[in-house]
Amino acid sequence: MSAVIESIETLLVDLPTIRPHKLSMATMACQTLVIVRMRHSDGIEGLGEGTTIGGLSYGPESPESIKLNIDTYLAPLLIGEASDAVNRLRARLDGQARGNAIAKSALETALLDAQGKRLGVSLSTLLGGSRHAHLPVLWTLASGDTHKDIDEAEQRLDDRRHGDFKLKIGANTVDADVRHVAAIKAALGDRAGVRVDVNQAWDEASAVRGIAALQDAGVELIEQPIPARDHDGLVRLAERFRVPVLADEAVADARDGMTLAIAGFSGAVALKIAKSAGPRGALALAEVARAAGLGLYGGTMLEGTIGTAASLHAWSTLGELRWGTEMFGPLLLKDDIVTTPLRYHEFGVDLPSGPGLGITLDEDKLAHYARPA
Ligand code: MUC
Ligand code: MG
DSSP states (O other), rough: OOBBBBEEEEEEEEEEEEEEEOOOEEEEEEEEEEEEEEEETTTTTEEEEEOOOOOSEEEEEHHHHHHHHHHIIIIIHHHSSBBHHHHHHHHHHHHHOOSSSSHHHHHHHHHHHHHHHHOOBBHHHHTTTTTTTTEEEEEESSSSSSHHHHHHHHHHHTSSSOEEEEEEEEOHHHHHHHHHHHHHHHHGGSOOOOOOTTTTOHHHHHHHHHHHHHHHTTOOOEEOOOOOOOOOHHHHHHHHOOOOOSTTOOOOEEEEHHHHHHHHHHHHEEEEEETSOOOHHHHHHHHHHHHHHHHEEEOSOOOOHHHHHHHHHHHHHHHHTTTTTTOOOHHHHHHBBBBOOOOOOOTTEEEEOOTTTTTOOOOOHHHHHOOOO
């Protein structure tokens, strides 16, 4: 008889960041991870993580809503069901609950982690096998101060930790942002790639002005310059400029990828397990994007180690990630809740090995940082 899902526990875990992380819509001093512990009748525990950015400022799910919706609506759809029926259970969640992609991603991750542990194989093996054991990882400069950002970049280059940088802009005027980015690019020169993420902050006219100047300054990629829903605008910007445009908030799942591709988008796509309701959905988007000739990028919702490991397992199965990854979430946090942190070196990170995610919780740290119930 196959094992069944016995219980699903969700924990809100508040971890301070190493410095304020300034995005166009929020400045983070702390990241809240929603950790899922899914226990099965064969004694196996599957781990998952559902994490967003800045409470409700990034999208319609907050850490608190993720926890509440799992506890109240989603977990009851899974309890007592066969542990190994991952595809059927994911369809059940989609059939009976709309939206809630981040909550579903956390549950799918926990199902896959448990199934990998049960079979003694890694999550990437469950997904068809990894093609990379080491993935490139950039770093985001977002201290809000140009000189601090340059120092931070120099340090990361010296340590051979990160070789490319993404700058968070959009909170200031276009001119101030362009000056900030151009100063950083001028300081780093050809030693590092510099990209920007505007997180939807510009209208199209500002984007035309901003991108023209950033292109001249040597920026290599422009992420989500205008609001997520403006697909036509994104297509126009991608057509207009030589520097590629990266769709992030505009593209959550395979269907969004198809819509953008049909509209004529010619840029690149940020994959995130949180946007696509789990690793499987993110890989489905990757297939659509690849078929449409769009470049791929392994994106983060600034998850801790569990969500980052789940994403790495998924990205490791892809042939080419034209724009690498930004799976640095754990490095932005002052502490971790796992026994063996991910290994970052040589401008990237190693794919964790071992069954499932290959990650073990540190119970003391978890108890220390978990929000009291
Ligand atoms: C985003 O929109 O890309 C990724 C890196 C970072 O600093 O913020 C995230 C969110
Ligand atoms: Mg982004």
